[in-house]
Amino acid sequence: METKICVVGLGYVGLPLACLLSKEYKTFGFDVNTQKLEDLKNGVDITGEIKNLSECQIEYSDNPEIIQQANFIIVAVPTPIDDTKKPDLSLVKSATEIVGKNLTKGTIVVYESTVYPGCTEEVCLPILEAESSMQLGTDFKIGYSPERVNPGDKNHTIDKVIKVVAGSDNEALEKISEVYGKITKIHQASSIKVAExxxxxxxxxxxxxxxxxxxxxxxxxxxxxxxxxxxxxxxxxxxxxxxxxxxxxxxxxxxxxxxxxxxxxxxxxxxxxxxxxxxxxxxMITFVSDKLKSNKKILIMGLSFKENVPDVRNSKAVDLISKLKDTGHEVKGHDPLLNGMVLKLKNLILHLVKEDFLPEWPPEEKFDSIIMFSPHDVFKDSKYNLESLKSICTAEPVLFDLKGFYNKEEAEGVGFKYLTL
Ligand SMILES: NC(=O)c1ccc[n+]([C@@H]2O[C@H](COP(=O)([O-])OP(=O)(O)OC[C@H]3O[C@@H](n4cnc5c(N)ncnc54)[C@H](O)[C@@H]3O)[C@@H](O)[C@H]2O)c1
Incomplete structure (x- = not known):
């Protein structure tokens, strides 16, 4: 029987995977975010991870029934934590319900979302069985294959790193190995728990x-x-x-x-x-903010959670801004990678840094201190050199260069007090 794949959740993990698999198999992409699907259909990937999206033959849909056409389903939805720092499995559970309702006999469901050991079999499997009224083993099988994608990293892409795979039985493991084996090297784990x-x-x-x-x-x-x-x-x-x-x-x-x-x-x-x-x-947030106690007005450069990624979700820059504001500082942010996304992520950005996002460089205001938070490659451009940074500062400014992007002596040479971690 022809293998037909449906990737559920087309984010940093699901999209590159669907893209690679679509070169080998008929591939569907299901997501609940209709705006994202529209963008993808128009060849736009706002994560910037896929450069040649048009080469990927993925059939996108927000209609769960599309899942029925696949006999190999991959679930790659977010697994965040809640306010009490406990696993928030709501998205995995809701995606699993959707998959269960649309599960056909003989299908393998593989989870890629990061979870704790036991979650796939203890939490997801019962939902699949309940929603589909089918039994593991006789009617369908499950597996787990964790993802090692590293956003912004062009060297360790799925096809270049080893992928751990596990199945609910040997037959599942062999099929999962065959599918992933087409796109990358695999390591077979002895059980789903081990892989998780x-x-x-x-x-x-x-x-x-x-x-x-x-x-x-x-x-x-x-x-x-x-x-x-x-x-x-x-x-x-x-x-x-x-x-x-x-x-x-x-x-x-x-x-x-x-x-x-x-x-x-x-x-x-x-x-x-x-x-x-x-x-x-x-x-560490408190350590950084304490160091800048006497600096009233601060500019944070690079707001994403790490360099070269246009993603502000769970960025500590956001927490740092909140902390600094709570302690009476005026804080602004600048991030050229987010300029094109301000509209797309409007609510997110505005919610996080409100009107304090400065898209233009150099900004017209003056700052008492600058924090280089996520040192994107674009900051290597001469327009972001130390003289330029100094030109937007008041007298005796601090440069808190968290990751050591600039040279200490050169920074001190242009008149910064230089701090790093
Ligand atoms: N981003 C990474 O670097 C990375 C690396 C390894 C593992 N992971 C893990 O992979 C999983 C996915 O992470 P991500 O970064 O790709 O997330 P993401 O937020 O980039 O994408 C997830 C996608 O799932 C969609 N989605 C949410 N609920 C859905 C549902 N019920 N049905 C269908 N689609 C749904 C969202 O709309 C979104 O498009 C998480 O468990 C994460 O921990 C992420």
Whole structure:
């Protein structure tokens, strides 16, 4: 039987995947966001991840019945946390209900959303069975294949990295391996739980490594030692892993650890190291804002959650703006990557930084301090050089260069007090 795929959720994960698969298989793309579907039909991908969208033969639809035409379904919808930092599975559950209602016999449903170990079988499977009135094994199968896509990273695209796959039985695993094996290299995990856990610990590990560097940065700040110089020196040892301090935002690294600690708690384990790391990473906002106590008016450059990505969701720049405003600062933001998106993301941007988003460079106002938050490549343009930055500042300004984008000596040379993490 011909394999026909439907990707449910066409975001940072689902769209590139659907695009690659469409070169091998008949591929449908289902999403609940009709505006996004309109854009995609017109060849526009606002995430900027897919450059040649017209080469992807995806049949887009917001009609759930399109799912019935597929016998291989991939679910890639968001898995955020709620206000109490617990997993918010509402979107996975609602997508699963839709899939269940439109499930046909013999279909395999593969989850790509990041979840805690056990979620696919304990939460999603019962919904699929209830909505479809079918049974796992005899009527349909499930699988899990975590995603490693790294927005803005053109080197580690799906086709170039190994993909972990798991199935509810051997037959499912073989089929899932065959499908993903057409587009990339695969690693077969022995169970869905193993595959789920493997994804979540990738981000737990990264979060903790950054947390350690953040803690060192807090200590070295008190000792008046330059953290990056210390890391460079220590990095000359063969088994020292170089990580750098930073504000951890985005949809993965700062979120996924809470999925694991939630599940750990459910089974009676109180995670200590993972949550301590989260605590340190979350505290960095206060460290940065405390350093700028005496600087009234601040400009933040690069508002997205990391460099070279036009995505402000879960950006710590947003939290930093709130924190600085709460402590009496006047804060404005500038981000050339978001200029074209201001209308598209109007509510989001306006909600986050209100009227304080400055699209033009150089801005006409003067600032007491500048924070280089997400150092996009566009900031390498000469119009963003240190002289230009200095020209929009009052006397004796601070440049808080979070990721060390500018050269310290050069920044001090043009008259900035230079800070970094
Ligand atoms: N973005 C990343 O870098 C990344 C990397 C690895 C894993 N993940 C994980 O992949 C999952 C998806 O993340 P993303 O960044 O692609 O999210 P996204 O927000 O970019 O896209 C998700 C899409 O799902 C759609 N959607 C929401 N509910 C739906 C429903 N019921 N039916 C159909 N579509 C629905 C949304 O409209 C949106 O287009 C998450 O679990 C995330 O943790 C993300």
């Amino acid at each position: 856990a493997s994804k979540v610990i990738e981000n737990v590990q990264r979060d903790l490594n950054i947390a350690l560097m953040n803690e060192l940065a807090l200590i070295f700040d008190k000792l008046d030692i330059d953290t990056k110089e210390v890391i460079e020196a220590a990095g000359t040892k063969w088994n020292f892993n170089k990580y750098y301090p930073g504000l951890v935002g985005g949809h993965c690294i700062g979120i996924d650890p809470y999925y694991l600690t939630y599940k750990a708690e459910q089974v009676g384990y109180d995670s200590k190291v993972i949550l301590a790391g989260r605590g340190v990473n979350e505290s």
